[in-house]
Amino acid sequence: MNSDTENHGxxxxxxxxxxxxxxxxRVMLEILAEEQRFLSPEELWxxxxxxxxxxxxxxxxxxLEELANGGVISTVIHxxxxxxxxxxxxxxGHHHHFICTSCxxxxxxxxxxVAAMExxxxxxxxxxxxxxxxxxxxFCRHCLADPNERTAI
Amino acid sequence: MNSDTENHGxxxxxxxxxxxxxxxxRVMLEILAEEQRFLSPEELWxxxxxxxxxxxxxxxxxxLEELANGGVISTVIHxxxxxxxxxxxxxxGHHHHFICTSCxxxxxxxxxxVAAMExxxxxxxxxxxxxxxxxxxxFCRHCLADPNERTAI
DNA sequence: CGCTAAAAAGAAATCGTTTCCCTTTGGCAC
DNA sequence: GTGCCAAAGGGAAACGATTTCTTTTTAGCG
Ligand SMILES: [Mn+2]
Ligand SMILES: [Mn+2]
Ligand SMILES: [Zn+2]
Ligand SMILES: [Zn+2]
Numbered sequence: 407m408n409s410d411t412e413n414h415g416x417x418x419x420x421x422x423x424x425x426x427x428x429x430x431x432r433v434m435l436e437i438l439a440e441e442q443r444f445l446s447p448e449e450l451w452x453x454x455x456x457x458x459x460x461x462x463x464x465x466x467x468x469x470l471e472e473l474a475n476g477g478v479i480s481t482v483i484h485x486x487x488x489x490x491x492x493x494x495x496x497x498x499g500h501h502h503h504f505i506c507t508s509c510x511x512x513x514x515x516x517x518x519x520v521a522a523m524e525x526x527x528x529x530x531x532x533x534x535x536x537x538x539x540x541x542x543x544x545f546c547r548h549c550l551a552d553p554n555e556r557t558a559i
Numbered sequence: 560m561n562s563d564t565e566n567h568g569x570x571x572x573x574x575x576x577x578x579x580x581x582x583x584x585r586v587m588l589e590i591l592a593e594e595q596r597f598l599s600p601e602e603l604w605x606x607x608x609x610x611x612x613x614x615x616x617x618x619x620x621x622x623l624e625e626l627a628n629g630g631v632i633s634t635v636i637h638x639x640x641x642x643x644x645x646x647x648x649x650x651x652g653h654h655h656h657f658i659c660t661s662c663x664x665x666x667x668x669x670x671x672x673v674a675a676m677e678x679x680x681x682x683x684x685x686x687x688x689x690x691x692x693x694x695x696x697x698f699c700r701h702c703l704a705d706p707n708e709r710t711a712i
Numbered sequence: 713c714g715c716t717a718a719a720a721a722g723a724a725a726t727c728g729t730t731t732c733c734c735t736t737t738g739g740c741a742c
Numbered sequence: 743g744t745g746c747c748a749a750a751g752g753g754a755a756a757c758g759a760t761t762t763c764t765t766t767t768t769a770g771c772g
Binding site for chain 2: 489517527539543547
Binding site: 578579581583584613614615616617618621622 | 717718719720721722
């Protein structure tokens with residue numbers, strides 16, 4: 407249970423995805439896991455610059471995409487259509503998120519009640535649903551209480 | 560009930576939004592209303608080029624945004640994060656869409672059952688929900704029956 | 713008809729994201 | 743430990759969807 411053996415388990419996660427465990431990837435996951443708000447690739451890059459003498463923005467984009475494809479991190483659907491990522495700590499399976507458009511915090515919405523809706527849609531349209539997007543946007547309790555929580559996008 | 564008085568009602572729609580009724584805007588709405596699939600700004604631009612000697616792409620972007628802000632047309636959330644628009648013919652109020660990722664057809668999902676979910680989210684997180692995104696992606700009945708329906712994105 | 717603010721054209725800029733190409737490195741074999 | 747090689751990373755450049763800017767045209771109104 408020491409930090410050497412635990413190590414956030416990121417090594418195993420990367421191995422499962424067939425990705426080499428590099429320092430950049432490990433620290434990227436560390437930063438995302440410690441940050442409770444969604445980050446843009448450039449913001450993560452700036453954070454990484456404090457930990458590595460050289461770190462390229464393309465590396466950040468590349469790894470973020472790989473990690474998101476592997477399901478290790480989640481993407482945020484943002485009205486400005488830019489990329490944002492978040493490390494979802496929920497152990498459970500399929501679920502959705504409530505994102506604060508003010509401070510960028512992300513909270514889990516454990517149940518997905520959309521399954522029933524899907525059944526009716528299939529019946530009604532005769533189509534086949536391959537995926538769905540459900541995201542709740544708003545202001546989290548912190549931002550409701552304190553406007554200074556606000557984070558610029 | 561003749562075509563002069565009916566005129567798709569687009570003039571009134573534009574006036575309500577405080578927008579001048581220009582030929583470009585009228586034809587944009589005509590094209591979108593006749594097309595049952597979502598279009599990119601550039602695709603709409605190409606269609607408009609067949610109707611106007613001069614039509615600028617920035618004009619298309621500008622008007623699409625204005626019309627979408629006014630609620631006259633709808634935007635499609637697409638994984639490639641590009642803009643797509645669709646004229647939603649549903650008279651009813653709040654609802655969501657099933658989009659075919661193969662042929663781009665859009666179908667209405669009249670009820671929004673997410674309200675209950677929202678109530679619980681507010682209770683659970685203590686936040687305030689300002690909007691939500693619900694979209695179902697998949698293959699429509701036409702594409703399931705005939706692969707040739709497919710449209711490139 | 714004449715005015716004026718809104719709209720549109722066309723060219724150029726923007727900038728988030730991706731591609732390219734060369735160098736470095738992690739993981740494995742020996 | 744050493745060597746090998748495919749994967750990963752760096753940096754510069756390209757890309758391309760979207761936006762901005764400036765000038766010209768037009769819709770709407772008296
Ligand atoms: Mn989650
Ligand atoms: Mn609709
Ligand atoms: Zn917040
Ligand atoms: Zn289809």
